[in-house]
Amino acid sequence: xxxxxxxxxxxxxxxxxxxxxxxxxxxxxxxxxxxxxxxxxxxxxxxxxxxxxxxxxxxxxxxxxxxxxxxxxxxxxxxxxxxxxxxxxxxxxxxxxxxxxxxxxxxxxxxxxxxxxxxxxxxxxxxxxxxxxxxxxxxxxxxxxxxxxxxxxxxxxxxxxxxxxxxxxxxxxxxxxxxxxxxxxxxxxxxxxxxxxxxxxxxxxx
Amino acid sequence: xxxxxxxxxxxxxxxxxxxxxxxxxxxxxxxxxxxxxxxxxxxxxxxxxxxxxxxxxxxxxxxxxxxxxxxxxxxxxxxxxx
Ligand SMILES: [Zn+2]
Numbered sequence: 001x002x003x004x005x006x007x008x009x010x011x012x013x014x015x016x017x018x019x020x021x022x023x024x025x026x027x028x029x030x031x032x033x034x035x036x037x038x039x040x041x042x043x044x045x046x047x048x049x050x051x052x053x054x055x056x057x058x059x060x061x062x063x064x065x066x067x068x069x070x071x072x073x074x075x076x077x078x079x080x081x082x083x084x085x086x087x088x089x090x091x092x093x094x095x096x097x098x099x100x101x102x103x104x105x106x107x108x109x110x111x112x113x114x115x116x117x118x119x120x121x122x123x124x125x126x127x128x129x130x131x132x133x134x135x136x137x138x139x140x141x142x143x144x145x146x147x148x149x150x151x152x153x154x155x156x157x158x159x160x161x162x163x164x165x166x167x168x169x170x171x172x173x174x175x176x177x178x179x180x181x182x183x184x185x186x187x188x189x190x191x192x193x194x195x196x197x198x199x200x201x202x203x204x205x206x
Numbered sequence: 207x208x209x210x211x212x213x214x215x216x217x218x219x220x221x222x223x224x225x226x227x228x229x230x231x232x233x234x235x236x237x238x239x240x241x242x243x244x245x246x247x248x249x250x251x252x253x254x255x256x257x258x259x260x261x262x263x264x265x266x267x268x269x270x271x272x273x274x275x276x277x278x279x280x281x282x283x284x285x286x287x288x
Contacts, residue, residue, distance in 0.1 A: 023281075030273060035262035038269070055265070056273055060280050114214065117242050120249050125256050137260060156254050162222075181218040188246070188253045195252070 011075045019066050030059055033076060036158065037083045043153045044087035046142055047094065054090055058083040073164075080158055081168045084150070088169075091146060114185065116192045124195035140190045144183055151176055152183035208236040213243050221251055 011032070017025035034055060041054035062069075062079050069078050125133050141149060141157075154165040155176070166176045208216075213236050219225045220233045237244040 023277075026277070027274065030270075030277075034265050034270060034273065038265045039262040052269060052272075055269065056276050059273060060276060063277060063280060064284065114242075114246055117245050119245050120252055124252065125259075133256075134260065134263075137257060141257075152257075156257050157260070159258065177218055181215075184218065184221075184250050184253060185214070185246075187257075188250045191253055191256075192249065195249070 012071055015066065015069060015071070015075055018063075026063060029075065029079075033079055034059070036076075037079065040080065040083050040153060040158055041087045041090075043138075043141060043157065044084070044146075044150055045090045045094070047090070050087075050090040050094065054083060054086045057086045061086070077160065077164055080154070080160065081164075084154065084168045088150070095146075114189065116189050118192050118196035120192070120195040121197055124197075128194075136191070136194050140187055143190065144186060148179050148183035148186065151179040152187070155180050156184070207239075208232050210236075210240060210243055213237070213240070214246070217247065217250060220247070221254065 011029065014025045014028055018029060037058050038051060038055045041051035041058075042048070045051050045054060058079065061082050065082075069075065128136065141152065144152065150169060151165060151171075154160045154168060155162065160168065162173055162176050162180075165171075166173050169176070171179075213233060216225065216229060216233055220230065225233065233247075237247050
């Protein structure tokens, strides 16, 4: 039984009302997802101005094409896909003259090498304040090559499935898995500096 | 017994819990005997957990206001063309 205070966010009903012309309903959808779309845009474009444009273009495009939302996926998955496309277009535009390819599979075999082995405590992030931790996590994720970063952001931050990520990025499922593995290993390696137990030495293997 | 390299190749599916029971058992056997791979599995799992736990910051009010204003303009434009 649902009560008016039910925490379940009935987004299908909201989408229906927005489609019928309710500004209030679409504003609720914006409030629900703008933070996530903006974070996604920042993570992919790494540029504040671009991310602000992406945020706006994503919701305007979603509003315009609301009738294309079928309701067979979650509204969030649908709007994330619009956001990813907007963000990738911005990124490509920025990188045009820098010969950075998003589509090319970079396989030097190096990325799955593990160099730093040091144990972390149970909750190693508790050593840092929320702001410090946010700064560390952002900096580290931004050091990834764009093709790994985008996959990691969608799979592990925005929590899309492997299939949804593949679809949003126009990649095969094995390509998503391989980039995700390398992204996770690189992040793990870079974070070890911040999270390892004091006095635990790092050494290389593999 | 799985090699360390084979373990690394399976790590993502292991952490996402999408391995068959048999492959899963092979991984668990490997990490119970190989301290280095145990550390890699544990710290990679924590990496994912820590990123998942990050709540997005609320977006600045003026950005939110500009978004709503742009939406109003869009609506007006859509009314005119329909
Ligand atoms: Zn091993």
